Amino acid sequence: MTSDTEVSGDRDGIDRASETVNRLASGLPRVMAALQQLVRELRVSDDEWRRVIGFVSDVAAAGELGALSDVLGLSVIVDDNRPHRAGATQSDPEGPFHRPGAPLEDSPARICRDDEPGDRLIVSGRVRSTSGGPLPGSVVDVWHAAANGRYEHQDPDQPEWNLRRRVRADATGRYEFETVVPAAYHIGAADGPVGTLLRCAGRTPVRPAHLHYIVTADDHEPLTTQVFIAGDPWLDADIIGAVKEPLIADVMKTDGKRRLTFDVTLARLG
Numbered sequence: 370m371t372s373d374t375e376v377s378g379d380r381d382g383i384d385r386a387s388e389t390v391n392r393l394a395s396g397l398p399r400v401m402a403a404l405q406q407l408v409r410e411l412r413v414s415d416d417e418w419r420r421v422i423g424f425v426s427d428v429a430a431a432g433e434l435g436a437l438s439d440v441l442g443l444s445v446i447v448d449d450n451r452p453h454r455a456g457a458t459q460s461d462p463e464g465p466f467h468r469p470g471a472p473l474e475d476s477p478a479r480i481c482r483d484d485e486p487g488d489r490l491i492v493s494g495r496v497r498s499t500s501g502g503p504l505p506g507s508v509v510d511v512w513h514a515a516a517n518g519r520y521e522h523q524d525p526d527q528p529e530w531n532l533r534r535r536v537r538a539d540a541t542g543r544y545e546f547e548t549v550v551p552a553a554y555h556i557g558a559a560d561g562p563v564g565t566l567l568r569c570a571g572r573t574p575v576r577p578a579h580l581h582y583i584v585t586a587d588d589h590e591p592l593t594t595q596v597f598i599a600g601d602p603w604l605d606a607d608i609i610g611a612v613k614e615p616l617i618a619d620v621m622k623t624d625g626k627r628r629l630t631f632d633v634t635l636a637r638l639g
């Protein structure tokens with residue numbers, strides 16, 4: 370004799386007993402009611418609905434469902450729903466362009482080309498634990514767009530893994546890498562369906578200059594966040610609404626070099 374769980378799991382590969390599936394299923398009637406009301410109120414026609422379905426298919430085919438979630442403001446809400454651990458650095462959405470498995474380099478690293486366009490920048494900081502001490506050997510997985518507003522995977526002129534690295538902190542928990550000052554960019558630059566939607570809706574599809582981080586260390590909760598550049602004129606206009614005050618850092622000039630410091634505190638597990 371099989372249990373209910375095995376029967377439902379065998380039938381369609383979904384474990385209906387899991388809490389996540391139950392919560393998602395319980396939300397379905399509300400999603401349906403909201404969409405039905407909208408379609409009724411707007412008196413959406415056959416032709417318009419076909420275009421909506423075509424648009425969603427295009428977004429999926431272009432691999433932009435994550436970007437759509439971001440620009441609809443949903444990723445930031447999901448991130449805000451996470452329990453914040455006291456003393457840990459503020460998290461922020463991952464965005465759609467992380468590539469796992471970037472080259473791993475010891476600090477200090479260089480993550481850009483010799484002839485990378487843009488102003489050189491040294492980024493550094495300390496990775497610490499909420500329990501107090503530094504986290505030697507912690508890893509900062511960093512990625513950001515080039516001066517032309519494109520990430521390496523969107524731009525045939527950039528070598529693979531350009532402006533993407535996993536930088537391992539030293540024995541004192543300090544990390545450092547050399548790059549260029551990131552630039553603000555239009556996310557529709559690659560002319561995908563999400564950028565097209567925003568343009569049609571008259572919204573400026575801008576992201577202020579930022580670096581993405583995923584920071585990991587043994588026995589600590591991984592942290593996904595973004596670092597923004599103080600003074601960027603687009604800080605109040607982020608299309609995904611991800612700018613948070615504690616994540617804004619200054620670019621300072623010392624010894625003729627531009628430097629940005631961003632310390633990270635990870636929450637100890639357990």
Ligand code: BEZ
Nearest residue numbers: 436439464465466556609
């Ligand atoms: C980004 O963080 O790079 C990004 C976020 C949303 C849409 C496109 C790009």
Ligand code: FE
Nearest residue numbers: 464466579581
């Ligand atoms: Fe980004």
